[in-house]
Amino acid sequence: MTVLGFTVVILWIVVLVLAAVIFALARQIGVLYERISPVGALVNESGPKIGESSPVFTLPNLTGKPVILGKPGSxxxxVFFLSTTCPICKKMLPVLKSMRSSEGAWLDVILASDGDEDKHRSLIEKADLKDFPYVLSADLGITYRxxxxxxxxxxxxxGVxxxxxxxxNREQLESLFNATETGHASIQGFLEAKGIGAAHGA
Structure with a gap:
């Protein structure tokens, strides 16, 4: 019984030590999470700037009626630019489907590209994109740089x-909505305005 009791005591000590280690690790993870800034979309400064009106385009649509883009509405x-040869673009398609469903009350999602129409029609079939307006326009990509x-x-x-x-990834795509809600061009801009970026750099 003495040996058994000693073993139980040792096991309890080990359990308590492990619990303390797990608690310390969890606390450190929480601290790191607070210090790491959310990574938003990587903003491209060329093309129409944030706050500027978009040019108006009337574009042929591979899945339906022509699309008028940039015209004021409700x-x-x-506009999601993709390519048939871009693996990350294809990875993002399920995210767009989910987003189209969850944000459909206020948001229209348009897929945009250029190039071989047959390849795009093949992608539309394989990825089941018939519910998305799908426009082909080299001018659109050039305009937005x-x-x-x-x-x-x-x-x-x-149309602004x-x-x-x-x-x-999904986080960067959703950051476009978050940036709009905060009134800043990007998540990075929001953090800098709050002085968070400077604090992290210190």
Missing amino acids: RSTL VARLPFAVLLNPD VSAKGLVN
Whole structure:
């Protein structure tokens, strides 16, 4: 019994030490989480700037009627630039479907690209994108100075550019909406205005 009791005591000590270690690690993770700034979309400074009106485009649509983009209306518009050869673009398609469903009360999502129409029609079939307006226009990409993909532009109901940037994941795509809600061009701009970026750099 003495040996058994001693073993139980040792086991309890080990359990308490492990609990203390786990608590300390959890606390450190929380501290790190607070110190790490959210990474928003990588803003492209060229092309129409945040707060400027977008040029108005009337564009052919591979999945329906022609699309008029940039004209004032009652809803916001997210233009998502993609390519048939871009793996990250394809990875983002399920995110766009989810976002289109969750934000559909106020947001229209338009897919945009250029190039071989047959390849895009094939992508529409394989990825089941028939519910999205899908426009092909080299001029649209040139106007917004789209150099890297995937790239997104958010227009408010007045046709004004609310946010834009390179979006490689859901967090960066949602940061376009967050940036608009805060009244800043980007999450980075919001953090700098609050002095958070400077504090992190210290």
